[in-house]
Amino acid sequence: MKTTASEIAREAGVSSATVDRVLNNRDGVRPRTREIVMQVAARLGYFGPMHSAAKAAxxxxxxxxxxxxxxxxxxxxxxxxxxxxxxxxxxxxxxxxxxxxxxxxxxxxxxxxxxxxxxxxxxxxxxxxxxxxxxxxxxxxxxxxxxxxxxxxxxxxxxIDNRAAGRLAGLLVGRLLPTDRQHKVALFLGSHAYRGHEEREMGFRSILSEEFPDLTIAALTEVSDDRDLAYEETLRILEKNKINAIYSIGAGNQGIARALQEKGISRKTVFVAHDITEATRVMLIDRTLDAVIDQxxxxxxxxxxxxxxxxxxxxxxxxxxxxxxxxxxxxxxxx
The missing domain is CATH 3.40.50.2300 (Response regulator)
Structure with missing residues (x-):
């Protein structure tokens, strides 16, 4: 039995009308949507066995x-x-x-x-x-x-452009903090072995120096994207510094959040991180996290x-x- 337009629409997540426009090469469909519909149609065998077998896996x-x-x-x-x-x-x-x-x-x-x-x-x-x-x-x-x-x-x-992501994080932190005083920021990254993490740090530093001179990076630590290590490092940093904002460049956000909550300062500390996950969703909802930069x-x-x-x-x-x-x-x- 030949694959129907409804089956293609269901798999591709679009309407049957959109599938009809794509299969009949009519206008009114975005290029990426057209591409997805064609891929799904080929996978479901709409064009026949020769089409799907034309290329080796x-x-x-x-x-x-x-x-x-x-x-x-x-x-x-x-x-x-x-x-x-x-x-x-x-x-x-x-x-x-x-x-x-x-x-x-x-x-x-x-x-x-x-x-x-x-x-x-x-x-x-x-x-x-x-x-x-x-x-x-x-x-x-x-x-x-x-x-x-x-x-x-x-x-x-x-x-993504990781340097741009770091600059965006710096802009968010700078705009979320009050402008009438000095502030201390702590940076957490997975490892300098990731060029992406280095580039985010560079972008963050560059926008702070250009637009937010009252913000000082008081601590920078590598946590290997490990939530337990991030928790320990957060507690260590908080013992030595009054931190007003945290930028988490990599993973380990649950550990940072846990430390902030234990210290009773999760609502008082600006916290910006990367990537929407189940954990960061919860942290946004309970206001531990202020913003997430997603890719x-x-x-x-x-x-x-x-x-x-x-x-x-x-x-x-x-x-x-x-x-x-x-x-x-x-x-x-x-x-």
């Missing part, structure tokens, strides 16, 4: 950090779902110890001859750069996700799957990179 491997980082868990799930939606992708996920360049390099080299394309959350380290270049020389197409390495052989980077892992998963698959097949498709979005208590998204 692309072998894709993704290397993500293990651990308690909720954003990375969401990214992993979206990669699996988007690969199924795109079709003709054989995806494997490899989770490795977080912030370990040696392990990441070993995993990259182990994929020689076993894959067509690789996506990785990159550590900017000599071992990793050498491994990426060595793997690329074997014909494997490589894309960095979330955090980039700009000087290696790769087909692209899928992620939408679903979009990143969709775009990296599309980029790698099209590159393997020698095609060029339009890019729809993830955008920065400020999430407050009043506009928490459903995804």
């Amino acid at each position: 692309v072998r894709m491997d993704f290397i993500l950090p293990a651990g308690s980082n909720s954003f990375m868990k969401a990214l992993r799930q979206h990669l699996i779902e988007e690969a199924q939606s795109y079709g003709n992708c054989d995806v494997k996920i490899h989770q490795i110890e977080v912030f370990d360049p040696g392990t990441l390099a070993e995993q990259l080299l182990a994929l020689r001859g076993a894959t067509d394309a690789v996506g990785l959350v990159a550590l900017d380290h000599p071992e990793v750069r050498e491994a990426v270049n060595a793997l690329a020389q074997t014909g494997v197409h490589i894309c960095t996700i979330v955090s980039d390495i700009p000087t290696v052989h790769k087909v692209g980077y899928v992620g 939408n892992p679903k979009v990143q998963a969709r775009e990296v799957i599309k980029l790698l698959a099209s590159t393997v097949h020698g095609k060029s498709e339009p890019e729809y990179p993830p955008r920065l979005q400020v999430i407050l208590r009043e506009n928490i998204p459903s995804y």
Whole structure:
């Protein structure tokens, strides 16, 4: 039985009228919506078996950090779902110890001859750069996700402008604090091994120096995206400083929130973090968090799957990179 427009609409999350316009090549549909409908139609066999079998399945491997980082868990799930939606992708996920360049390099080299394309959350380290270049020389197409390495052989980077994200965080902190006094800010980041975290810190510092001279960075600590370590570091910093604001560059937000709540200052401390997760939703609702800068892992998963698959097949498709979005208590998204 042939796939119906209603079935395609249900899978694609659009109306049957939209599906009809796409399948009949009529105007009035956004390019990205048209692309999604066509992908779903192909996957469901609407165009017949020859269309879906025309291309061999692309072998894709993704290397993500293990651990308690909720954003990375969401990214992993979206990669699996988007690969199924795109079709003709054989995806494997490899989770490795977080912030370990040696392990990441070993995993990259182990994929020689076993894959067509690789996506990785990159550590900017000599071992990793050498491994990426060595793997690329074997014909494997490589894309960095979330955090980039700009000087290696790769087909692209899928992620936000992290320096802009840091500047946005600084703007939020500066605007949320009173302007008639000096303030102390504490910065928490996962690791300087992530170029993305370094770039966020750089952006934050730059806008503070330009527009908010009354704000001083009183503490900077690495917490390896670990909530327990973040909790301990928050308590340590609060013992030594009267902190007015916190910018969490990476993960570990639950630990920071726990420390603020125990000290009874969660409503008195401006707290800006990254990425909408179940935990940050709760923190926005209870006012522990003031703002979250989101980068939408679903979009990143969709775009990296599309980029790698099209590159393997020698095609060029339009890019729809993830955008920065400020999430407050009043506009928490459903995804």
